Amino acid sequence: MQIEINNLVVTYKNNVALDLKNLTIPDGGAYGIVGHNGAGKTTLFKSLTNIITNYSGEIQIDGQNVRDNPAILNRVGIVLDGMSVYMNQTGWFNLAYFSGLRGEFNREQARTLAAEIGIEAVLDQKVKTYSYGMKKKLILLIALLHQPELLILDEPFRGLDLETVQWFKNYLQKLISEGSMTLLISSHVQSDIEMFCKSVFVIDHGQLRETIDLATESDKKLRVVNTTDNAKVQAILTEMAYEHEVLADGRIQLSIKDPKWREVQMKLIDAEIEINEIGVLSALDNKLN
């Protein structure tokens, strides 16, 4: 499903949380929404799904104005932190209720998916007895049940156990590769964004700062090293005329593709310098946290 945003301004009291002039998110594939805490990511997701409607500007999904045509949201699934469900009712009640709002409720399909996610055993219990992770799984299940064409996930893996995260990532990969779904995902974990997304929209203070095409940017990745003696390493690199840069935190940034790296490593070993950390710096670095 294609998303088209024009002059979207969301204000909380006097604070402008979101001010997006033009943003088009194409149909199909996965797109990242990244930005520091408070950048406006959740506000964007809430606006896309009519949880917030008190905004100026326009949001269209597949050519339909969302605020005027809420039925389009039957084709959209969303997982937000702290989303409301009926806490005094059982998991089954919530599944039936929220699925019912969108059409048919298929209990057997729900049971199968619940078993895969690992909450089948607690569906007879009231949601108020659930842990944070269990509640999140229930919300995830509600979002997935009606096979959404657009899935919006706000920090989807936070608070889930490792096994569920793995299952969920595989499940998302499968959905993306089938090509029938558009995924919009926010995460502060760079590898999660890089794993799924072909493009990333960087939001900063409510505004679209940058669009990063990860398919092309990945070629420009750099290696960042942190060693037991960065100053000495820098001297060695300068002596070797090896192009590098020292980052503000003292770590050293090098081109990842340079074949000279092996030679550098040998020199470091000869000088008894150990590498404490090697990280890959991509275009996304410093934009997530």
Ligand SMILES: Nc1ncnc2c1ncn2[C@@H]1O[C@H](COP(=O)(O)OP(=O)(O)OP(=O)(O)O)[C@@H](O)[C@H]1O
């Ligand atoms: N209910 C609210 N009332 C007042 N201000 C709010 C409310 N919700 C969000 N804000 C403010 O709006 C701005 C955007 O918040 P939002 O939650 O959209 O950011 P975010 O990018 O999702 O942040 P995070 O990465 O921390 O989840 C922030 O300045 C936040 O303090």
